Amino acid sequence: MTLDHVCERVRFYVGLWNELPVIAQGVVVLIVSFACSFVLVIFWMLRGNDGD
Numbered sequence: 001m002t003l004d005h006v007c008e009r010v011r012f013y014v015g016l017w018n019e020l021p022v023i024a025q026g027v028v029v030l031i032v033s034f035a036c037s038f039v040l041v042i043f044w045m046l047r048g049n050d051g052d
Contacts (some may be wrong), residue, residue, distance in 0.1 A: 017025070
């Protein structure tokens with residue numbers, strides 16, 4: 001994976017993202033943020049249970 005390769009890949013994804021309608025972008029952002037908070041909550045609960 002050269003830097004050129006990475007830049008090409010990023011440009012490809014940015015192009016895909018820009019072709020998405022605004023509603024789809026909003027949905028993707030919501031899903032990603034929800035998934036992140038979900039993972040954080042599970043991680044926090046597991047750590048809390050280990051402490052007891």
